[in-house]
Amino acid sequence: MTVRVQTEDFDVGAEINDLRRISPNIGAVVSFVGQVRDLNDGDNVAAMTLEHYPGMTEKSLAGIVEQAQGRWPIANVLVIHRVGELRPLDQIVLVLVASTHRKDAFAACEFIMDYLKTEAPFWKKEQTPDGERWVEAKDSDDQARSRWQQ
């Protein structure tokens, strides 16, 4: 498992190549890439700043990956989350899950993203034409996570 919190961008292709080559037992790599949108809640977004809780963030992400590893047979996982100032079209987050079969990788990738969105200590502040505002958490994200607890 690798968890990284960084300001720099990441190269999805290079990361997939590093992950899939660790074992010929891997038959599937599922990736999720999150990207900054230029529109949120009906307003134009020029840029956003991502704040986090250094120390807790890494532990939180590692804990989420460990939970996924407990539920599905996974060969390897990579999570990269960017912080600092980002603009529309910038990549924010990458989750890669490698497993023998695709079903486990798809499920684990969704699980990791659903928990990341509701538990990992990141906060987005958007710059809109009306000024800066903190992004509000969404009930739909809590619901997405709670389906894994049933």
Next chain:
Amino acid sequence: MITVLYFARLKESLNYSTEEIDLPADVNSIAALKLHLAKRGEAWANLFNGKQTIRAAINHALVENDAVIKNGDEVAFFPPVTGG
């Protein structure tokens, strides 16, 4: 003595991000610490009067209101998270 950290909207409302607090004997849970902080004045009351959802962590782990605080802990308060 505990260390208390504030993030995002809380940090901006209070104008600082960290402080050391000498815990009174009766303040031994997240709920009790919130009540204790809410008595400091208007900005504090607005954040900790229970009307806003404030999440808490102790020593880097998310906790609920009934979690026990002890000397030496690092306690953090922040709004619901919005990463990803």
